[in-house]
Amino acid sequence: MTTARKLTRRQVLKGTAAVGALGMLGGLGWLGKAWGAQDKVKMGFIFVGPRDDYGYNQAHYEGKSAVAKLDWVKAVDEEKVPETIEVQKTMESMIKLDGVQVLFPTSFGYFDPHILKVAPQFPNVLFLHCGGLYQEGKHPKNAGSYFGYIDEPEYVAGIVAGGMTKSGKLGFVAAKPIPQVLRNINSYTLGARSIRPNCTTNVIFTGDWSLPVREAEATNSLVDQGIDVITCHVDSPKVVMTMCEKRGIYCTGYHVNQSKLAPRGYLTGAEWNWAKVYMDYADMIRKGTEVPHLIRGGLKEGIVKVSDYNPVVTESVRKQADAAKAKFMSGAMVVYKGPIKDNTGNVVIPAGEEYIQTDIRLESMGWLVEGVIGSTKS
């Protein structure tokens, strides 16, 4: 059951690249206006995994819980809905039995074919999907998508990891070698190497989004190789984080704040901030303003954030991480600035070239940056 997110949408990105991180395409304003008169905004959330997975689904559930606290919002949710016809039925059920006006099917695999099939049947309901797959003109008018550049906080976490490692060897437990995951691994490694040039990242691909046993094995084997800071990109980082704490090494988190799981070793982490996104959507719908088809953003837009540093993180490391964060906040940071070589020695970004955050070429990343030990062939 995959929950990879984000994919190429060539036409759309051609447009958005110019606009910047917050692409506003087309309008769903008439929908918002129609609902503006009603007293409650009814929202439905669908998760592919458990609400309390300390990971991808919990991040969305926390966002849902935040927006549900508003007294003019009524929010319902369902967990563990597979990416089969079952999610189509869940969407229909939420519309027909609960009367929701806006749906947030949060798993990547919900979009094609499920949302694409159900959305045209309910033109008065908004279908907002997490993953940035929406294409203007090709997809239903009442659909849209939102996503965050989480590799920005990954870069900052990489700096912290690079600053705190004693051996200079970092570890990364990853699900699948797809562009989104590779981008996180690369940004993390580039962050670490920006302050410690000889740092390496050992990556292990487990093959799927939720394989707790393999994740534990991978973590153990990384620790046995002398690696002393580990992070991950799997649906639930719980296993990796608790394993690291048990083995007495540092870790950096992903999706949500996992410091509770590893109070001693959790240095920092890359977190989603869906609460902000869902609050914004609710507000737009209530006020009847135009709901954009595509919302994207990073640290600057508040869609992602960096976990608070653990007290063990030293002052000088904090300063360097904060400096990078400030650069992201000002919009001046470019992570993928040539020359960049991949880990087989090929130049993937030539000297003098800059791939800014919205660059379409980053969406189909198929390489691991120099310093990463591992292969994209699973």
Add this chain to the structure above:
Amino acid sequence: MDVPKNLHKALESFLIIFGSLLVSMVLFGGFVAVAGANPFEVYHTMYRAAFGSSFSWQNSLIRAAPLMLTALCTALPGYLGLIIIGGEGAVVIGGLSAALAALVMPNAPPLVVLTAMALVGMVAGGIWLAIGGALRHYRAVNETISSLLLNYIAIAVLNHLVTSTFRDPESLNHPSTRHIGEANMIGLIPGTDLHWGLAFGVVACVLAWFLMHRTVFGFASQIAGGNVRAAQVAGLPVGRLILIVCFVAGAAGGLAGMVEVAAIHGRANDTLNANYGYAGILVAFVARNNPLAIIPVAVLLGGIRASGGLLQRVHDLPDATVLVMQGIMFLVILFSETLYGRFSKFQKQGAA
């Protein structure tokens, strides 16, 4: 000849199953009450979500469709005394093969493509389960373990092929095969929101029942299931029976995979591995391997699964609630197996 005996046996089965379901409902009601919800309201919600309206009926039936086919994966080998739990692997391999079959004939008319998909999917799923049967017969490998392990191999093969050889380069973050083409998708049963997979399931169950209860082949299989030595002494080709029955069972699973691809996803990817095979085991157990009983049991289970969502939304119960209900039902029905033959009422007439 012994119609009364058959009638009494059927009545015994019916009452024991019905009683088990009733006991399960009482136990589950207790569980729900402990979890802080009103059991009567919960049952009312479940009824509303599963069978309370035309939409909920369709919701239940659409979830039941794949279960009918995957239940046959376990039920048919059951006639031979085999416990095969490899339905998941048959679905995955069947779905993958069906998608590939469609992709090698991009210009063929839809009817040809769909027929080819169904045949290839069924053959692939059939061979997959027959491997388990063959290992049992020729190498005495426990078929339960081998069929379970074959599931993992099937999933690994699927994941490997859709991320390498057969990957659609456009499917960056969700590796999949190419789309089989909108024209080749199976449509809906007219007047409903249900795809044809449901009809396949019902027809397959009826045919399977006919095969096992009304043909010499089925009779021979039941003899072999009852006593392998006796069957061999009587000259029955036990090995061939095992292979054919496992093949037919796997073909049903393969068809379920083909339907997933041709009716829902349009391509093969890791969503084929949606645990329909495992849910089918439960259906087969509850139906006591009887293909005709599989149909209502699958609908009941589909209804329970359909109600999971509304339970979460109305009563704030976790998704696991419906799993608890399934688990309770499974245990009670397993226990009820020990009750057969214990009620003298059902035995008298049949004793002669």
